[in-house]
Amino acid sequence: MSGMTTVASLISPTVPVSVTLDRPLKLGVMASGSGSNFEAIAQAIADRQLNAQVQVLLYNNPGAKAAARADRWGIPSVLLNHREFASREALDAAIVATLQQHEVEWVIMAGWMRIVTPVLINAFHRRILNIHPSLLPSFKGNRAVEQALAAGVKITGCTVHLVVPEVDSGDIIIQAAVPVLFGDTLETLHDRIHTQEHRIFPYAIALAAQAQQHSKS
DSSP states (O other), X not given: OOSOOOSGGGEESOOOXXXXXXXXXXXXXXXSSOOHHHHHXXXXXXXXXXOEEEEEEEESSTTOTHHHHHHHHTXXXXXXXXXXXXXXXXXXXXXXXXXXXTTOSXXXXXXXXXXXXXXXXXXXXXXXXXXXXXXXXXXXXXXXXXXXXXXXXXXXXXXXXXXXXXXXXXXXXXXXXXXXXXXXXXXXXXXXHHHHHHHHHHHHHHHHHHHHXXXXX
């Protein structure tokens, strides 16, 4: 194949120069692991690519590296260890209370590896975003990158979508395609998908908020 495919052609909708928001968004970010998507969002805010402020980071694993990233950014972090709650609903009730305490408007699931319930979803109706490492509706649920490799697809990617009770099924905000290369391993493909996740997630937050603002005007 002659020539290089531009990055923009692999993202839909194509990322414009900026998205105008009426005022800064108050975000609550939820992460279970390394927090690389959380940091990409924080960096986009610092670079004035996203008009927002992260009010709090919630994490559910005591050893999650996301908490250290929050400390470096001077962002409050709260541990809500899911193992200490009797049910998913009880955990989500604690999440809602913490988010409300920090005056959060939009909830950003940036590698949150727990299924959420209507307790959280209803409290932030159409204001919860999740990022998933596939081109939904393909390869929903856990191990999406492994599913793509096992299926032998030639293109996969990542999707930012609104969260609804059915897992990985909410309205799609933005997607980025990632080619599957000859010899790809789980690690190499994951790394390239993560690169696109970091690129599209801040824009998806702005795009979703802008659409909501316009619907109210």
